[in-house]
Each structure stands twice: as structure tokens, then as C-alpha cells.
Amino acid sequence: MIDTHAHIDADAFDDDREEMIRRAFDQGVEAIIIPAIEPKRFEGVLSLCEQYDQVYCGIGVHPHNANDFNQQAETRIINAMQFPKVKAVGEIGLDYYYDFAPRDVQKDVFRRQLRIAKECRKPVIIHNRESDDDVMEILKEEQHGELTGVLHCFSSNIHVLRTALDLNFHISFTGNITYKKSILDDIVKATPLSRIMIETDSPYMTPVPHRGKRNEPAFVQLIAQKIAEIHQVTIEEIIAMTTRNARALFGLPLLMIGLIIGLSTFPMHAQDERDEEEEETTETVKTPSPYARFIGLGPSIATNTIVETLTSLDVSEKRGTRSWDGNPAFGFSVAYNPLEFLMFDLGLMHTRNNAKLNNANKVPGTPTDPDVYTVGHLTARAIANPRGKVSFFASAGINYLSKRVYATNVEFSDDKQLAFNAGAGFMVNIPTSYGMIIPIAEWRLDFESKNNVTKIPNVDPYNTWGNVEISTFYSLPKLTILWYPKF
Ligand SMILES: [Zn+2]
Ligand SMILES: [Zn+2]
Incomplete structure (x- = not known):
């Protein structure tokens, strides 16, 4: 018909x-x-x-x-x-x-x-x-x-x-x-x-x-x-x-x-x-997919909460958690959908720990530059209902994390390592004459793969703990807007 x-x-x-x-x-x-x-x-x-x-x-x-x-x-x-x-x-x-x-x-x-x-x-x-x-x-x-x-x-x-x-x-x-x-x-x-x-x-x-x-x-x-x-x-x-x-x-x-x-x-x-x-008959019907075969790209913003768990190596029974929240993060993503229910997202996010800096600044002699985190990610999103106007997904992937954190009173230490990400969220499919626009709201957690051992700088309230082992994760409620241009 x-x-x-x-x-x-x-x-x-x-x-x-x-x-x-x-x-x-x-x-x-x-x-x-x-x-x-x-x-x-x-x-x-x-x-x-x-x-x-x-x-x-x-x-x-x-x-x-x-x-x-x-x-x-x-x-x-x-x-x-x-x-x-x-x-x-x-x-x-x-x-x-x-x-x-x-x-x-x-x-x-x-x-x-x-x-x-x-x-x-x-x-x-x-x-x-x-x-x-x-x-x-x-x-x-x-x-x-x-x-x-x-x-x-x-x-x-x-x-x-x-x-x-x-x-x-x-x-x-x-x-x-x-x-x-x-x-x-x-x-x-x-x-x-x-x-x-x-x-x-x-x-x-x-x-x-x-x-x-x-x-x-x-x-x-x-x-x-x-x-x-x-x-x-x-x-x-x-x-x-x-x-x-x-x-x-x-x-x-x-x-x-x-x-x-x-x-x-x-x-x-x-x-x-x-x-x-x-x-x-020579062809088969391909049911239309909102994303398949397309490449999308676009900017991301997030607020990054950096959560550290500290365990003192010198003072027994000293263990605690601290976090800095509300750090603006910026980045971009390039997405590729080999299948309608699978999206790969390759991208970068950049955060400065202004919250920590603001805290530290209350103490004289503290640094004037914030800690800096740059993380590249490759994430796979499994999309539950790609045909919906609003579709939900779960995601998981790996990160390459580069951070520069304030380590002593005068020095920063650089660290590069792998991290893992997991998240969930939803996206909205908005077809336009320029191609599909897909805003993605996602809550992502990034877990560092290895712990850092460091001496807490003496401007830090934790400096009496001596050498401390720190494990870190990041909580990123994130908004990405992908544009899938027509080509
Ligand atoms: Zn007519
Ligand atoms: Zn007509």
C-alpha cells in the first residue's frame, strides 16, 4: 500500500x-x-x-x-x-x-x-x-x-x-x-x-x-x-x-x-x-532510526564534585572523606552510533577546583592557582528506547585523566592515570531541518583507578595526618547538546 x-x-x-x-x-x-x-x-x-x-x-x-x-x-x-x-x-x-x-x-x-x-x-x-x-x-x-x-x-x-x-x-x-x-x-x-x-x-x-x-x-x-x-x-x-x-x-x-x-x-x-x-523484490525495509549511521558533536557543561577519601599512613585510625562541589566543568563530545541503541561518545572535560582554592585561600601562604583536572572519555551508552522522543540510557567507559593538584606549599604534582566512568540519563530527540539536535542530561561518576600517596600540605586542615593515601572520584551532572548534521 x-x-x-x-x-x-x-x-x-x-x-x-x-x-x-x-x-x-x-x-x-x-x-x-x-x-x-x-x-x-x-x-x-x-x-x-x-x-x-x-x-x-x-x-x-x-x-x-x-x-x-x-x-x-x-x-x-x-x-x-x-x-x-x-x-x-x-x-x-x-x-x-x-x-x-x-x-x-x-x-x-x-x-x-x-x-x-x-x-x-x-x-x-x-x-x-x-x-x-x-x-x-x-x-x-x-x-x-x-x-x-x-x-x-x-x-x-x-x-x-x-x-x-x-x-x-x-x-x-x-x-x-x-x-x-x-x-x-x-x-x-x-x-x-x-x-x-x-x-x-x-x-x-x-x-x-x-x-x-x-x-x-x-x-x-x-x-x-x-x-x-x-x-x-x-x-x-x-x-x-x-x-x-x-x-x-x-x-x-x-x-x-x-x-x-x-x-x-x-x-x-x-x-x-x-x-x-x-x-x-531486491531491498529490505530498514526501519528508521533516529541516530544510526550518524555522527554527532557538541559542547558539554557540568558541575564537578570532587570527592576524596583520605587514609593516613602515619597516624592510625585516621580516615575521612572530603569533597569540593560546584566546580564548573566544560568540554565537548563527538558521538557515533553504529546501532540505534548504542552510542559511543568520545570527548574531553576540563575542571578547575575553585572550591578547594577558595577554601585554601582563607589560610595565609596558600596557592593562588587551582588544581586542574582534564579528562578524556570514551563512553558507550546503551539506549533503552531509541525511537522515543525522550530516550533513557545507561553508560560505562574508560577515562584518561590528567590532573595537576596542589601537593606541597609550593609545588604542584602532576598525575596521569586511567579512570572508569559510569552513568545514566536521558536524551531528547529534536529533528530540525539542519539535522537532529539531541540534548543529553546525564549523571556521570568517574572513578580513579589508582590511589595517590601524598603528604598533605601544611596549609591543609589534614596536614597533621602525615602521609595520606587518597582515592578520588568525581560526580558530574552533565548536560551535552549533540548535533547530528546531515551529510
Ligand atoms: Zn492538491
Ligand atoms: Zn496536496
Whole structure:
């Protein structure tokens, strides 16, 4: 099942686009084609195509937006035709019902886009409302023998249908054929199955019994059902034919798993056709992952609490813990996701122990530079629910720690060692036209692998302890913002 016309980039889906697309795939929809309507939405449409393997698009300017068509828009449309997910020029056409743009402008813009389609050898997705005569006249004039396309949301009369079929066009039907007052039954009946396609025109044209609600691609099956009733064939046959027609017209790759899921939803009839399609099948459906195959990068901030456990080697029974909290830490991360539920994070954090310095400064003769910690980390995050808008994870990894701590009254000592990190947190997936933005809130603990033996400097309250063995860990509530650019 292919929804050949769904505006799923529309604002109406901003709150639940991911779930809405998932519902469609769950219902057996194998592919969705988004027709663009205006230049300022091109990027959004293309980015949805990049996010979902089964989402394709047409790029073009709708007659409502004909006033926005200019040289620059024309160039963008032509350039877009080389992207593999762009399968058509559209949505283009005429709309004399709303007349949002002057008719002369609409006609000119329509014609110029038909010429792009011919030049780029792409099919066109045509919108026609109360403009039958001019649409058909322009199509006749522009049909040079190889122009193909679809008249979407077909609602015209039998003469227009016949002309369209003569001109080698496909016919796509949507929710209005399910309405009680529909007068389109004869038109549907007169459309040969070899030319018919189905669409939702989401979020508009909601089919019965959902009429009045927002439309979405998961409902496209209802259009197939209605066509099956009118043609008196099984819905499986309509699904097989419309899918085949859409694939052939738009040049869509075949998707085996989608096909099987789609078919398994229905009782097994029309086996011959299905077998044929499965034989042709070359690709498998890859369910979209928000991160997989991508590299992200971004800055981190944290407040670092440094916790030391001290054991005196010279004075028995002297053991205690002290900590310095609220030390700002800064860093960055580069992330790579080989699998959707696994993220590797390579990065660096830098902290200065200002809290300790402030404490020490109360004592005369104390240092004026803070202890400095620089830690490189390689962390693996196991993501529990990568498809969620908010996903939770646990993490673990190793650190390379370099610290320079105040050791005596006058000297710093340098120390380099391995450390281990463990943490947990959540991330939020925010798709944007520039790529995915993922804020990550994480609580991380870093444990030093070896203890330090040192003499506590005499400005320190612990200096009566003599030589002291110190084990250290760091508590870092951390915020990282990763950007997964599109490339
Ligand atoms: Zn339309
Ligand atoms: Zn449309």
C-alpha cells in the first residue's frame, strides 16, 4: 500500500509526526510520497525523506503559492531533482476555486514546472480544482510523448477522465470518494485498475468513518476498500494494483518486508500477483532510526564534585572523606552510533577546583592557582528506547585523566592515570531541518583507578595526618547538546 499524496510535513503533525508515521507503517503502508507546496517548506520535506527510508517526495510549487515562484525557486526545484528521494515535480497545477494567485500567474508557473519535469524526466503530481479546461489544455500542449504524472484527488467529470487517460496520466483518488454524497462512483468505476492510485491528501480529505478528524496515511486503506467495493474486486487486488502503479510511475524501489507486512494484514487471495512482486523484490525495509549511521558533536557543561577519601599512613585510625562541589566543568563530545541503541561518545572535560582554592585561600601562604583536572572519555551508552522522543540510557567507559593538584606549599604534582566512568540519563530527540539536535542530561561518576600517596600540605586542615593515601572520584551532572548534521 502506498500513500501517493500526503502532506505529512504539515504543521498539523508537529506534535506527533513520529507516531503518525509509525502508525502508517504498522498498518502496512510501504511508502509515503510528500508533495511539496512552497519553497519555504522544501527543506522540511527533504529532511523527512532523509529520516525515513520509506518516505519520498515531489518538489514543486502549488498553485496556491504561485506568487512565490521565481527564478530562485525554479533553480531549487531543478537541483532537487537529482536527489534520489525526490520522485516527482509537484504539487503543481491550477486552483480556480480559491484563486489565491492570479490565473495567469498560476498557468505560467504550472507550465514552467511541467517543462522542468520533461527536462528532468520526472512524473508530475497535478492539483486541479475547478480548472479542468485549462489544466487539460496545458497538459495537451505540453505532452510531448514522454510526460507522465498523476491527477491527484481526482474529482472531475468523465470527459476529463478520458482525456487524462488518453494523455497517459494516472488517476489518484482520496477520501472524498468515501463520502455519502460522493458522485464519484462512476468515475472510479470508469478508471482502469492499471491507472489507479490511492492517496490520503493528509491532513485534509479525511475518509469515512474518521471524517471531521485530521487525516493521516494510516487511513489510506479505506480508499483502497472503497475502490474495491466500486470495482467489485478484493481489496488485496486494489492494493496490489495501486502499489504496482505507484512504484512504476514514481520509480520506487521494492521493499520486501513492507510488502509482506502489508499483505499479512489481509487474507491471502490474488496469490499469483503477490508471488510475482516478491520475486522482483531486491531491498529490505530498514526501519528508521533516529541516530544510526550518524555522527554527532557538541559542547558539554557540568558541575564537578570532587570527592576524596583520605587514609593516613602515619597516624592510625585516621580516615575521612572530603569533597569540593560546584566546580564548573566544560568540554565537548563527538558521538557515533553504529546501532540505534548504542552510542559511543568520545570527548574531553576540563575542571578547575575553585572550591578547594577558595577554601585554601582563607589560610595565609596558600596557592593562588587551582588544581586542574582534564579528562578524556570514551563512553558507550546503551539506549533503552531509541525511537522515543525522550530516550533513557545507561553508560560505562574508560577515562584518561590528567590532573595537576596542589601537593606541597609550593609545588604542584602532576598525575596521569586511567579512570572508569559510569552513568545514566536521558536524551531528547529534536529533528530540525539542519539535522537532529539531541540534548543529553546525564549523571556521570568517574572513578580513579589508582590511589595517590601524598603528604598533605601544611596549609591543609589534614596536614597533621602525615602521609595520606587518597582515592578520588568525581560526580558530574552533565548536560551535552549533540548535533547530528546531515551529510
Ligand atoms: Zn492538491
Ligand atoms: Zn496536496
